[in-house]
Amino acid sequence: MSAGAIDASGAVGQPRRPTRSRPVALARRRGVSILMVTLTCLAAAVAVVPLVVILVYLLKQGASALSLSFFTSMPKPVGEAGGGMANAIIGTLILIGIASAVGLPVGIGAGLYLAERRGTRLANLVRFLADVLNGLPSIVMGIFAWQFLVRPVGHFSALAGGAAIGAMMIPLVTRTTEEMVRTVPQSLREAALALGYPRWRTSLQIVLRTALGGIVTGVLVAVARVAGETAPLLFTALGNQFWSTKISQPIAALPLQIFTYAISPYEEQHAQAWAGALVLITLVLVISIVARVVTRARLGGGHD
Amino acid sequence: MNATRKLPSIQGSVVADRIYRATILFFALCVPLLLLLIFVEIGRAGWPALRQFGGAFLTSSRWDPVQGEFGAAPAILGTLLTSIIALLIATPLALGGAIFLSEFCPAWLRQPLSFLIDLLAAVPSVVFGLWGVFVLVPLLRGTVMPFLRDTLHLGVTPFFTGPAYGPSVLAASLILAIMVLPYIAAVSREVLMAVPRSQREAALALGATRWETITGAVVPYARTGIFGGIILGLGRALGETMAVTMVIGNRHELSASLFAPGYTMASLIANEFSEATSDLHLSALMAVGFVLFVITLLVNAVARLLVRRVGEVRA
Numbered sequence: 001m002s003a004g005a006i007d008a009s010g011a012v013g014q015p016r017r018p019t020r021s022r023p024v025a026l027a028r029r030r031g032v033s034i035l036m037v038t039l040t041c042l043a044a045a046v047a048v049v050p051l052v053v054i055l056v057y058l059l060k061q062g063a064s065a066l067s068l069s070f071f072t073s074m075p076k077p078v079g080e081a082g083g084g085m086a087n088a089i090i091g092t093l094i095l096i097g098i099a100s101a102v103g104l105p106v107g108i109g110a111g112l113y114l115a116e117r118r119g120t121r122l123a124n125l126v127r128f129l130a131d132v133l134n135g136l137p138s139i140v141m142g143i144f145a146w147q148f149l150v151r152p153v154g155h156f157s158a159l160a161g162g163a164a165i166g167a168m169m170i171p172l173v174t175r176t177t178e179e180m181v182r183t184v185p186q187s188l189r190e191a192a193l194a195l196g197y198p199r200w201r202t203s204l205q206i207v208l209r210t211a212l213g214g215i216v217t218g219v220l221v222a223v224a225r226v227a228g229e230t231a232p233l234l235f236t237a238l239g240n241q242f243w244s245t246k247i248s249q250p251i252a253a254l255p256l257q258i259f260t261y262a263i264s265p266y267e268e269q270h271a272q273a274w275a276g277a278l279v280l281i282t283l284v285l286v287i288s289i290v291a292r293v294v295t296r297a298r299l300g301g302g303h304d
Numbered sequence: 305m306n307a308t309r310k311l312p313s314i315q316g317s318v319v320a321d322r323i324y325r326a327t328i329l330f331f332a333l334c335v336p337l338l339l340l341l342i343f344v345e346i347g348r349a350g351w352p353a354l355r356q357f358g359g360a361f362l363t364s365s366r367w368d369p370v371q372g373e374f375g376a377a378p379a380i381l382g383t384l385l386t387s388i389i390a391l392l393i394a395t396p397l398a399l400g401g402a403i404f405l406s407e408f409c410p411a412w413l414r415q416p417l418s419f420l421i422d423l424l425a426a427v428p429s430v431v432f433g434l435w436g437v438f439v440l441v442p443l444l445r446g447t448v449m450p451f452l453r454d455t456l457h458l459g460v461t462p463f464f465t466g467p468a469y470g471p472s473v474l475a476a477s478l479i480l481a482i483m484v485l486p487y488i489a490a491v492s493r494e495v496l497m498a499v500p501r502s503q504r505e506a507a508l509a510l511g512a513t514r515w516e517t518i519t520g521a522v523v524p525y526a527r528t529g530i531f532g533g534i535i536l537g538l539g540r541a542l543g544e545t546m547a548v549t550m551v552i553g554n555r556h557e558l559s560a561s562l563f564a565p566g567y568t569m570a571s572l573i574a575n576e577f578s579e580a581t582s583d584l585h586l587s588a589l590m591a592v593g594f595v596l597f598v599i600t601l602l603v604n605a606v607a608r609l610l611v612r613r614v615g616e617v618r619a
Binding site: 029030032033036037039040041042043044046047048050051053054057058061105106107108109110112113114116117122123125126128129130131132133134135136137138139140141142143144146147148167170171174198199200201203204224225227228229230231234235255258259262263270273274277280281284285288289292296 | 317318320321323324325327328329330331332333334335336338339341342345346349396397398399400401403404405407408409415417419420421423424426427428429430431432433434435437438439482485486489513514515516518536539540542543544545546550570573574577578589590593596597600601603604605607608612
């Protein structure tokens with residue numbers, strides 16, 4: 001923020017002499033250039049390979065175990081083929097609901113604060129800490145939630161799991177809300193204030209409503225991210241082999257179920273794990289793609 | 305008449321404004337409070353173990369829940385080792401990809417290709433783990449490890465020796481490399497795209513080739529931000545839990561060989577937390593979590609400061 005930092009960075013960015021002083025054959029320099037450009041192209045191609053490979057495996061392994069009953073029936077006992085993850089799918093939806101109830105008000109509120117009090121010391125600190133919080137290892141959030149919400153109560157619960165992943169949504173929602181509120185033209189705010197709107201109504205009914213589309217997109221991205229979180233749920237939501245929708249009880253979740261089945265020794269459960277992963281990744285990717293398409297349409301495709 | 309009726313409503317709105325401001329201030333304060341609460345709660349829970357073992361908690365490699373002795377050195381070193389190997393693999397690919405996308409990529413391909421790389425970051429950790437367990441680990445065991453050890457004769461070094469179990473430090477590092485790649489690539493791309501055109505034009509006008517323009521004029525300008533992106537990737541790698549837990553083999557020994565199983569701080573917690581029977585064992589795991597929390601906090605803070613400075617130059 002200070003001018004000093006900008007100067008320092010600017011100094012770092014001083015261009016070096018782009019051409020070497022000793023005479024090098026132009027052909028050789030061109031050759032090196034072409035080779036390196038090709039290598040960067042190759043690097044970009046290689047960077048896409050893992051996603052493609054993982055998706056292909058998920059489709060290949062998961063599709064065979066996937067059927068309508070996967071969504072409607074309960075897990076079969078060990079050793080029996082078939083069955084489904086109806087309880088885990090409902091569980092994940094419930095956990096997302098709790099997470100949203102925890103994360104959205106805080107995230108949107110904090111985002112509004114950052115946008116409205118932009119430039120103040122507190123706003124800068126909160127923005128910085130939100131970014132730091134965004135990098136918090138999910139397992140740390142898991143043991144924190146256990147210590148804070150499970151240990152005092154004495155039992156695992158969907159509520160603790162939902163709160164843990166809800167806390168992980170906060171930094172994402174905060175930053176998106178801030179960015180989106182900042183795109184609302186100042187003139188709109190001024191017009192509302194000139195008409196005699198109180199500040200709070202201007203913020204909530206004019207500014208927030210204008211930015212709502214973008215915020216919803218950001219919320220979707222946050223939901224996509226926490227929907228696949230496993231580590232924060234290990235010691236909070238715990239998982240459940242039975243049908244449960246009580247938020248005070250342990251609850252099944254898709255990522256937990258995939259983890260349990262993946263490390264189990266039974267073939268039938270491996271197949272279920274692949275099917276579960278296919279469902280989970282479809283959920284996550286569809287949300288991500290929808291969010292991206294909506295964002296691009298909104299920003300005219302130019303940005304990001 | 306009208307004015308007198310308006311008056312209370314303006315006063316009401318002043319109160320409402322105050323309530324509104326207090327509310328968003330409260331939500332904003334939730335972010336620092338949450339971090340503080342995590343710090344205090346986990347620190348408090350880990351304190352008994354930290355107090356009992358002191359510095360030995362970080363340096364001892366004896367982790368024995370039965371005897372009640374806890375030293376987290378193998379897990380701490382395992383975390384650092386896997387993360388650094390992951391960065392060594394991911395950084396050239398991510399940076400190369402970012403340079404291609406920002407400098408050489410045809411305009412029609414830039415958006416879709418960037419999006420595909422970004423999507424990799426959306427894949428849940430447990431899905432990487434599943435793929436790691438059933439595809440990567442068998443591939444390493446059957447093909448890659450024998451190839452590295454015997455065909456390439458890397459077995460003469462201490463790093464590629466021993467039986468090829470499959471679940472190993474190598475498997476964890478490879479999975480981590482894939483997982484942090486999109487983060488480094490995204491930040492690098494943003495930073496490179498923010499380098500002013502004049503920087504490139506000046507280099508080209510001086511007769512630099514396309515590649516010399518990159519190494520001489522573009523990358524030096526973006527250096528701080530790229531470094532920030534790599535550190536950000538490091539932060540992700542250090543704390544990554546599920547995928548690593550599923551492929552690293554979970555063993556309390558640190559071997560020089562990448563073929564040997566190992567542990568990371570995150571996988572240690574994930575693996576032993578629900579089985580911890582004694583209070584001291586639980587406290588030791590909390591202490592590991594505390595160490596991990598402090599390290600990632602510092603790493604992320606540094607990364608954000610570096611990346612932010614670039615953002616400010618651009619603005």
